Amino acid sequence: MGATEEDGMQDNGKKGPGFFRVDDRVMAQNLGDEMVLLDTRSECYFQLNESAAAMWEACLTASDEDAVLAALQTVYPDAPLDHLRNDLQVFVDDLVDQGLAERVEVA
Numbered sequence: 001m002g003a004t005e006e007d008g009m010q011d012n013g014k015k016g017p018g019f020f021r022v023d024d025r026v027m028a029q030n031l032g033d034e035m036v037l038l039d040t041r042s043e044c045y046f047q048l049n050e051s052a053a054a055m056w057e058a059c060l061t062a063s064d065e066d067a068v069l070a071a072l073q074t075v076y077p078d079a080p081l082d083h084l085r086n087d088l089q090v091f092v093d094d095l096v097d098q099g100l101a102e103r104v105e106v107a
Contacts, residue, residue: 020059020068020092021104028056039100046098051076055091059101 027038035053037046048056058071065088072084095101 020095020101022060022101023099026100037100039098046100051087052091055088059092 023039025040027040029036029038030053033050033053035048035056037048037056038044039046054072054075055068058068058075062068062071068088069081069084072088073079073081076084092101092103096103
């Protein structure tokens with residue numbers, strides 16, 4: 001089983017410019033408010049809910065963790081910054097634990 005663009009899955013394209021880098025074997029597909037990730041090596045799918053999908057997108061486009069948090073604050077303006085920071089930490093830790101991403105030290 002492999003995912004192709006014909007299947008609707010797309011290479012994640014962006015690997016993350018700052019503290020977060022997506023493994024090359026991960027493909028992602030946006031499904032409206034949710035997102036699905038496919039680990040092409042293990043052939044496992046991971047479903048991201050709305051908030052996790054927002055974190056994924058922010059991690060791929062922001063230059064560092066502070067920029068990710070700023071992006072998330074625009075999506076969730078009523079959420080306390082400490083909660084967003086904690087949720088982001090848990091999210092990235094989960095991705096790293098699953099082998100889908102790695103943390104990158106920002107110089």
